[in-house]
Amino acid sequence: MASESCIVVGAGISGLLAARELRDAGWRVTVLDKGRGVGGRMAxxxxxxxxxxxxxxxxxxxxxxxxxxxxxxxxxxxxxxxxxxxxxxxxxxxxxxxxxxxxxxxxTSIPKHLAASLDVRTGERVTRVDRTDDGWAVACESGGSASGGALLLTAPVPQSLALAESGNHALPRGVRQQLAGVSYDxxxxxxxxxxxxxxxxxxxxxxxxxxxxxxxxxxxxxxxxxxxxxxxxxxxxxxxxxxxxxxxxxxxxxxxxxxxxxxxxxxxxxxxxxxxxxxxxWVTSSHEESCLVASEEPPLVFCGDGFGQPKVEGAALSGLAAADRLLGREAY
Ligand SMILES: Cc1cc2nc3c(=O)[nH]c(=O)nc-3n(C[C@H](O)[C@H](O)[C@H](O)COP(=O)(O)OP(=O)(O)OC[C@H]3O[C@@H](n4cnc5c(N)ncnc54)[C@H](O)[C@@H]3O)c2cc1C
Structure with a gap:
C-alpha cells in the first residue's frame, strides 16, 4: 500500500498517532473530528x-x-x-x-499535544464516504470535504461501519461481518x-x-x-x-x-x-487483529480500541499498526 496521502476520520488517540506516523513518513494527512476538540474518549x-x-x-x-x-x-x-x-x-x-x-x-492534554503539529479539523462530522478514481473523498455535515489516497476510520466500529457504507462503496460481506462483531458497553x-x-x-x-x-x-x-x-x-x-x-x-x-x-x-x-x-x-467484544484492512487499493483501514487490545494502550497500538500497514512496514 502506498498512497502518500490519507484522510483520518477521528482525532482520538488512535487517529492522532496514526496521523503522526504517516506525516513523519512524508504523507499529506488530514484529520477530521466531529468533536469541538480532539481526544475522543480521552475527554x-x-x-x-x-x-x-x-x-x-x-x-x-x-x-x-x-x-x-x-x-x-x-x-x-x-x-x-x-x-x-x-x-x-x-x-x-x-x-x-x-x-x-x-x-x-x-x-485531553495528551491528544492536544499529539495534534499540535498536524492538520486537524475539529467540528467536522463526516457524513459520507465515496470511492474516487484515485482514492477516497469524504463529505462533512458542515459542507466541507476532503480527499486522499487512503482512508483511515478510527471511530467506534459501529460508527465507522456505517460511514464506510454511506456512499458508493460496499464492504465485502466477510469484512462487514467481522466489523459487526465488535461491540461496546x-x-x-x-x-x-x-x-x-x-x-x-x-x-x-x-x-x-x-x-x-x-x-x-x-x-x-x-x-x-x-x-x-x-x-x-x-x-x-x-x-x-x-x-x-x-x-x-x-x-x-x-x-x-x-x-x-x-x-x-x-x-x-x-x-x-x-x-x-x-x-x-469499553469494548466488550473486539476484533482479534490490531487493525483491519478492508480494501488494499485504494487503501481503507479500520482501527481503534475495537481492534487487538482494548483501552487507551490498545487504541494507541491499533493506530500505530494501521500506519504500519499503510506504510507497508513490518508490524512492530
Ligand atoms: C467512560 C469511559 C471510561 C473509560 N475509562 C478508561 C480508563 O480508565 N482507562 C483506559 O485505558 N481506557 C478507558 N476508556 C477507554 C478509552 O477511552 C478508549 O479505549 C480510547 O480512548 C479509544 O480511543 P480511540 O482513538 O480508539 O477512539 P475515540 O477516542 O472514540 O476516538 C474516535 C474519534 O472519532 C470521532 N468521530 C466519530 N464519528 C465521527 C464522524 N462521523 N466524523 C468525524 N469524527 C468522528 C469522535 O469524535 C472521536 O474523537 C474509557 C472510556 C470511556 C468512555
Whole structure:
C-alpha cells in the first residue's frame, strides 16, 4: 500500500498517532473530528472553573512500544503519573505498585499535544464516504470535504461501519461481518462540582468495577482541578437500563448512589452538574487483529480500541499498526 496521502476520520488517540506516523513518513494527512476538540474518549471538560475527566480516567502500560510513547509524553510534560492503585469498593487503599498515568492537565492534554503539529479539523462530522478514481473523498455535515489516497476510520466500529457504507462503496460481506462483531458497553458519566472537599479517599479514585457504579473520581485530588469536582461512572448494566432517562433523574440517582458509597450527602453539596452519555465506552467484544484492512487499493483501514487490545494502550497500538500497514512496514 502506498498512497502518500490519507484522510483520518477521528482525532482520538488512535487517529492522532496514526496521523503522526504517516506525516513523519512524508504523507499529506488530514484529520477530521466531529468533536469541538480532539481526544475522543480521552475527554476533559471545564465546568464552573473546575476540570473534569469524564471519559477515560487513567491509563496503564503493558508493552514496550506504548511505554516508549508514554516516556516521551512524560518528558514533554503532556502526561504525569497519578497513582499506583486506588481504593476498592470498600474504600480501602489498594496499592499494587503499577503506575496509573493521566494527562498533565486532564486526559485531553495528551491528544492536544499529539495534534499540535498536524492538520486537524475539529467540528467536522463526516457524513459520507465515496470511492474516487484515485482514492477516497469524504463529505462533512458542515459542507466541507476532503480527499486522499487512503482512508483511515478510527471511530467506534459501529460508527465507522456505517460511514464506510454511506456512499458508493460496499464492504465485502466477510469484512462487514467481522466489523459487526465488535461491540461496546455504554457509560453514563456524571460530573459534579461540589461546595467543599469530597470524601473520595487518596489518591482520588474509588475503583468499584461493578454495578450500579463503576468508578468515583475526585479530579481535585487527581491534580487536574482547582475545585472539588467528582466524576461518577455508572456500571454498564445500569448505564444501559437508564441510558435514555431524563438528565435530572440520572443525576439525582447517581449522586444518591455515590453518596451511599462514600457515606456523604452529595445531593446537597453538588453546586453544578453535567451528564455525559457515552454510547460506546469499553469494548466488550473486539476484533482479534490490531487493525483491519478492508480494501488494499485504494487503501481503507479500520482501527481503534475495537481492534487487538482494548483501552487507551490498545487504541494507541491499533493506530500505530494501521500506519504500519499503510506504510507497508513490518508490524512492530
Ligand atoms: C467512560 C469511559 C471510561 C473509560 N475509562 C478508561 C480508563 O480508565 N482507562 C483506559 O485505558 N481506557 C478507558 N476508556 C477507554 C478509552 O477511552 C478508549 O479505549 C480510547 O480512548 C479509544 O480511543 P480511540 O482513538 O480508539 O477512539 P475515540 O477516542 O472514540 O476516538 C474516535 C474519534 O472519532 C470521532 N468521530 C466519530 N464519528 C465521527 C464522524 N462521523 N466524523 C468525524 N469524527 C468522528 C469522535 O469524535 C472521536 O474523537 C474509557 C472510556 C470511556 C468512555
Amino acid at each position: 476533559t471538560r471545564r465546568i464552573g472553573g473546575a476540570g473534569f475527566d469524564h471519559g477515560a480516567q487513567f491509563f496503564t502500560v503493558r508493552g514496550d512500544r506504548f511505554e516508549n510513547l508514554v516516556n516521551g509524553w512524560l518528558e514533554e510534560g503532556a502526561a504525569a503519573e497519578w497513582s499506583r492503585g486506588f481504593a476498592d469498593a470498600r474504600g480501602v487503599a489498594n496499592p499494587d505498585g503499577h503506575p496509573r498515568y493521566r494527562g498533565s492537565e486532564g486526559m 455504554p457509560c453514563l458519566a456524571l460530573m459534579a462540582l461540589l461546595d467543599g472537599p469530597s470524601p473520595v479517599p487518596e489518591p482520588g479514585g474509588v475503583q468499584i468495577k461493578g454495578e450500579p457504579l463503576d468508578w468515583i473520581g475526585d479530579n481535585a485530588t487527581k491534580g487536574i482541578s482547582d475545585r472539588p469536582a467528582l466524576t461518577i461512572h455508572a456500571g454498564p448494566q445500569w448505564s444501559r437500563a437508564h441510558y435514555d432517562d431524563e438528565e435530572a433523574d440520572v443525576t439525582r440517582a447517581l449522586l444518591d448512589l455515590a453518596g451511599e458509597q462514600l457515606g456523604a450527602d452529595l445531593v446537597s453539596s453538588a453546586l453544578e452538574t453535567s451528564l455525559a452519555r457515552w454510547r460506546y465506552s
